[in-house]
Amino acid sequence: MARQLIDTFGRVHRDLRISVTDRCSFRCTYCMPAEGLEWLPREELLTFEEIERVARLMVERHGVESIRLTGGEPTVRASLSTLVGMLADLPVDLTMTTNGVTLRALAGDLAAAGLKRINISLDSLHVDRFVELTRRDNLGRVLDGIDAAIEAGLDPVKVNVVVMRGVNDDEIVDLARFGRERGVEVRFIEFMPLDADRSWSDGAVVGCDEIVARIAEVFPLEPVDRTSAPATRYRYLDGAGCFGVVASVTRSFCDTCDRIRLTADGQFRNCLFAVEEFDLRSLLRSGASDEDLSELLQGAVAAKWAGHGISSVDFIRPNRSMSQIGG
Template sequence: MLIDTYGRIAGDLRVSLTDRCNLRCTYCMPAEGLRWPARPDLLTDDEVARLIRIAVTKLGVHEVRFTGGEPLLRPGLVGIIKRCAALAPRPRLSLTTNGLGLERTATAERWLVDGGPARGGIIASVTRSFCRACDRTRLTGDGQVRACRFAREESDLRAPLRSGVPDEEIAGLWKRAMWGKRAGSGLDEPSFRQPDRPMPAIGG
């Protein structure tokens, strides 16, 4: 399992499928825009599916949320979701989206109907901090593990993945990355600094 030194267990995986978005919301996208990572730097569909499988079958992850950027812009989204839904144990799957591409996506009916009715929510992680009970781990589109949305440190899984490292070693690297998770985001500390990578590159 993914446990840290404070006894928190991460069972909720946030997977950023792309840092691209079809909106330019000022709270998310810097005014100067972003430098998009080169395509070879991004995880392939097979690599995304493999890392999620490792998280679910070897690390106790029970919930997977696909984020971005805008995840509906990922061409292989439907295939990734199907592969995750076939895992045993089957994780709870969800999607963070601006909704603009739902009418073009084969998953639209499933996401909005199965177990419905559809629900919406407001993310209040700043005004109502949940750090003490945080159960999240994050995977960026280029294969970096982040223990916290506001962490400045990342742990690379892409390089060992592409060098042929077996699943057990990948799981071990992920465990070590989460073990060092800090007690909180540090947002209320005078020394706080934003991560070098903006929200679209990290995943919401």
């Protein structure tokens, strides 16, 4: 019987996010600096075999039910479909978050290897703004990547939008319309204090209520029953699908959080905003037994805070940017 990963607040952790690289082909303003980041040396990255060992342990011994591959940008890791195939052998919901720029070439192979569904980042439909946000001129390739994911049979395909006041919040309705027309579920994400240049302020946050109100002015909506997923979801009354809002700032879902994270260099994190990490890589490379790994995992989860405390005057930002933690 699985020994569930339960913290001191009774939360059971079933959702594992695995970063496979800290590198990325974009330089999104809310995630990475334009230049100056030092990449992890290749030898510090977990191997596919090490990732598979940790994932298998968490699934078979600790009841993890969902695995999401992240980065950086996961598709810049060579032979990613090989890792997908290794993880697809586990009884788990396997998904990935990507910037989508390489999906025309890779979506078919990833789906054939066992990837079930996918989230693709798209923060603007305007070329100039897309370039400003990502520091790359690749909007056309991302849109084509969304089509490629649909054609490959990945289901559902979701589109992630980080909403920032005065930057792209004027596109909320247009992006909702895009989701309706393409048959993808858009997830609007509140801007969180994980930007590399530390320019975040609460004034830049467009909250869930405002996002929903803007869309409801154009498309009649109704809420969908809440699950353990981070997004609060809404259904279009005309049957044209759904959208979601990840309201990490204005409607913290910490009390039901079931997510844990493994960084590309083998550090275990019990929260996206954690300031403490637990070194799995050293154990993996020193001959540790599965029981040794389990003890570290259980202790790390037990140390999880009640909440991230973004609104607290005592809030401490993580010492890594989003690209280094894994989305």
